[in-house]
Amino acid sequence: MIEPVYSPSPSRYDAMEYRRSGRSGVKIPVLALGLWHNFGSHKPLRDIQAMAHYAFDKGICHFDLANNYGPEYGTAEENFGLLMERSFRPYRDEMLISTKAGWDMWPGPYGNWGSRKYLMASLDQSLRRMKLDYVDVFYSHRWDPETPLEETMQALVDIVRQGKALYVGLSRYPAEQARVAYRYLAAHDVPCLLYQDRYNIIDRVPQCSGLIDLCEESGTGFISFSPLQQGLLTGRYLNGVPADSRMAKGVFLKEEMLTPTMMEALHGLNALAQKRGQSFAQMALSWLLQDSRVCSVIIGASSVAQMEDNLKSLDNLAFSQEELRLIDSLSAPVQLR
Ligand SMILES: NC(=O)c1ccc[n+]([C@@H]2O[C@H](COP(=O)([O-])OP(=O)(O)OC[C@H]3O[C@@H](n4cnc5c(N)ncnc54)[C@H](OP(=O)(O)O)[C@@H]3O)[C@@H](O)[C@H]2O)c1
Numbered sequence: 067m068i069e070p071v072y073s074p075s076p077s078r079y080d081a082m083e084y085r086r087s088g089r090s091g092v093k094i095p096v097l098a099l100g101l102w103h104n105f106g107s108h109k110p111l112r113d114i115q116a117m118a119h120y121a122f123d124k125g126i127c128h129f130d131l132a133n134n135y136g137p138e139y140g141t142a143e144e145n146f147g148l149l150m151e152r153s154f155r156p157y158r159d160e161m162l163i164s165t166k167a168g169w170d171m172w173p174g175p176y177g178n179w180g181s182r183k184y185l186m187a188s189l190d191q192s193l194r195r196m197k198l199d200y201v202d203v204f205y206s207h208r209w210d211p212e213t214p215l216e217e218t219m220q221a222l223v224d225i226v227r228q229g230k231a232l233y234v235g236l237s238r239y240p241a242e243q244a245r246v247a248y249r250y251l252a253a254h255d256v257p258c259l260l261y262q263d264r265y266n267i268i269d270r271v272p273q274c275s276g277l278i279d280l281c282e283e284s285g286t287g288f289i290s291f292s293p294l295q296q297g298l299l300t301g302r303y304l305n306g307v308p309a310d311s312r313m314a315k316g317v318f319l320k321e322e323m324l325t326p327t328m329m330e331a332l333h334g335l336n337a338l339a340q341k342r343g344q345s346f347a348q349m350a351l352s353w354l355l356q357d358s359r360v361c362s363v364i365i366g367a368s369s370v371a372q373m374e375d376n377l378k379s380l381d382n383l384a385f386s387q388e389e390l391r392l393i394d395s396l397s398a399p400v401q402l403r
Contacts, residue, residue, distance in 0.1 A: 072153030075123040082125025083380060085361045087287030090259050092233070094162060096355050097376065098128035100291060100364040103312065105145050106136030113369075114145050119153065120370045122161075124377055130262075130291075130364045131196070132166035132207060133188050139171060143195035150197045161202075164260075165192045166237060168207025180210030180218040189230055203259055204231035206247075209239040219250040226256045233259035237291075241277050248284040258286045260361070265290035267299055267335065267350055267393060271403045278359050287361035290354055294365070295402075298323065299350035304336060310368075327399050334396040338389065344382060347372070351379035353393060 084093035099121040105114050118129070135142035143165065154161065167188035170178045177184060189204055204225055206218050222234040234256055236247055244261060251258045261281050263272045265288075272278050272288065281288040294300050296319040297312050303324060313319045332346075339349035354363050367373045385393075 072119055074119070074157060078123050078125050078127075080125070081377075081380070084125075085287075085358075087259050087289075087361050088257075088281065089285030090233070090257065090287070092162070092259065094260075094287065094289070094362045095126050095128050096362050096380065097126050097351070098130050098162075098289065098362050098364045099126050099373075100130040100366045101142040101146060102132070102135045102366050103318075104366060104368045105142040107138050107141035107145075108136075109145075111145060111148065115149060115153070116370055117367060117373060118146075118149050120373055122154070122157070124373075127160055128162040128164070128362065128364075130164050131192070132169070132205075133171045133192050134169050140191070140195055143192055147195050147197040158198075163196070163198065163201050164203035164205060164235065165189070165196070165201050166205035166207035166235075167192070168205070168210070168237070180206055180208075180213040182217050182221040182224075185218065185221040186225065189225060193230065200229055201231050203233045203235045205235040205237050205260070205262060206239075207237050209236075209243045215243060215246055216250060219247055219254075222251065223254045223256045235260035235262060237262040238264075241275050241280055244277065244280060245284075248280075248286060252284075258284065260287045260289050262289050262291055262364075264292045265354065265360070266293050266295050267353055267397050268295055268331075268400050269402045282359055288359060289361055290363045292366075293354050293363040294347055294350050296366075298328075298332070299335070300347040301336060301345060304329075304332060304346075312368075331396050331400045335393065338392055338396070342382065342389065344379070345375055347375055348379040348382070351376055352383050353385065355379065356383045356385050 083096045085096055087094050131143055131146060167185050168180060171188060225231050226234060236244060236258055239247060248258050263277060265272045278288050302311055307313050307321055313321055336346045339346045342349060351363060354360050365376050
């Protein structure tokens with residue numbers, strides 16, 4: 067008999083916490099793995115495989131993708147498809163896989179935003195790249211101010227009816243549009259499973275704008291992305307900009323962010339994390355997860371060592387009122403939005 071290439075850890079569900087997504091029947095690991103930056107064609111498949119297997123072995127069974135994750139666009143999905151073929155296929159029913167469409171993907175008027183034409187075609191392409199029959203969650207990646215909301219929502223409804231996605235989600239919709247969208251989807255018996263937005267210690271817009279409360283009211287799970295603000299809320303930039311870091315690439319995370327005020331805040335937060343017996347990254351993740359309204363946070367990691375560090379955040383989710391107040395005051399001068 068041929069030995070399977072990958073045999074997941076039998077204890078993979080022992081230490082992970084799973085939270086119910088809104089009022090759905092689905093539970094989601096509090097840490098999910100996002101494939102935005104570190105799973106594209108630039109990364110050796112062996113490293114990608116090591117991170118994905120490590121995640122699954124630790125109960126991180128939710129993998130978050132989008133059509134344009136890479137770089138190059140589409141290559142994170144292609145690499146995920148290779149993993150499906152090589153190792154993950156027997157475990158497909160243990161996995162919650164999401165993808166999205168909404169940002170620029172191909173040239174011309176049908177490869178961007180929120181039309182039915184784009185969403186339907188993009189999901190078909192994503193399924194082919196990932197070698198899947200269906201995804202668990204298909205997201206509208208952003209609100210399109212020019213396409214009628216009803217068209218985008220009806221496309222999501224029809225995608226579920228076609229069996230190409232089991233659930234739908236929204237990402238980065240303003241509260242007003244999210245409210246209307248939730249109503250539309252619920253009225254068509256496809257309640258929104260997840261709402262995805264950037265939320266972390268220095269970006270509290272989903273909290274301040276009422277989006278998190280709206281999720282709770284609507285029975286939709288709230289899931290945070292960039293919980294570490296792309297690495298800023300870790301020890302990575304406390305003593306300069308490492309050559310292999312996301313900031314050194316200078317595309318999505320810019321060195322200009324490291325102002326004296328920001329550095330003071332980062333050092334203060336890091337000192338508090340040390341006092342709590344945590345790494346900075348661990349404290350940033352624990353801070354999100356101490357709020358039971360946050361269903362899950364999507365981490366992006368560039369190595370297994372970072373994932374190992376991040377997983378330890380689950381060991382200490384309790385904060386004293388004083389610690390929470392200190393985090394608020396240290397981060398107040400550097401809130402991003
Ligand atoms: N819906 C949307 O519009 C949207 C937008 C953005 C992201 N997302 C989703 O959210 C996921 C996560 O986003 P993100 O990658 O920005 O998340 P993040 O967790 O805030 O940042 C990940 C980066 O932080 C650094 N890092 C992670 N753990 C670390 C540790 N323990 N110590 C030191 N550095 C650490 C790494 O940077 P280095 O690479 O420098 O090592 C890593 O690439 C994405 O993959 C995607 O699935 C969704």
